[in-house]
Every structure is written in structure tokens, then in C-alpha cells.
Amino acid sequence: MIRVRARKIAGIIREIPPLEVFGPPEGELLVVGWGSTYGSITQAVRELQAAGHAVAQVQPPALNPSRPTWAASSGATGTSWCPR
Secondary structure, X not given: OXXXXXXXXXXXXXXXXXOOOEOOOOOOEEEEOOHHHHHHXXXXXXXXXXOOOOEEEEOOOOOOOOOOOHHHHOOOOOOOOOOO
16 A cells, blocks of 8 residues: 555656746745745745845745755755744
8 A cells, every 4th residue: 555655656656747946046935835835935035036035935845755856956055944
């Protein structure tokens, strides 16, 4: 059963599209959101960009499973912050 599940997840991962970064490819902050946070995060990122900050946003379609390359492809180089 474990092998069957692993094969199914591997198939799903191949179908997940690459992340699209909204904003500069390199910057001060990359905001990662999911689900219903899209609208409020997009508005905040746009306001920060208009104020001259190098801020970008990604909205993964799913958190689990996820592509192993997502972290490497985000392009974020600045400080990271995550609420606890």
C-alpha cells in the first residue's frame, strides 16, 4: 500500500505547475501564501512595490505534495520571516 501511495504522489508532483513569481526575480522579501490569503497578500505586495520595495509573491497551488525545486526557483535572496 505504501508503494502504491508513493507512485500516486510521484505522478501528482509531475502535474503540479512551476511556481509563478509576481514581482522582481530577486529582492528584499518573498511572500509565500496559500488558499484564501491570495487577495490580501497581492494587495499588500502591490502597495509595497509602489512604495519602492523589492517585494515578490508566490502562491503555490498545493503545499503537499510540492515540487522539490520550488525553494530553489523562488529567487529570494533577502531576509526570511515566518510567523509562528
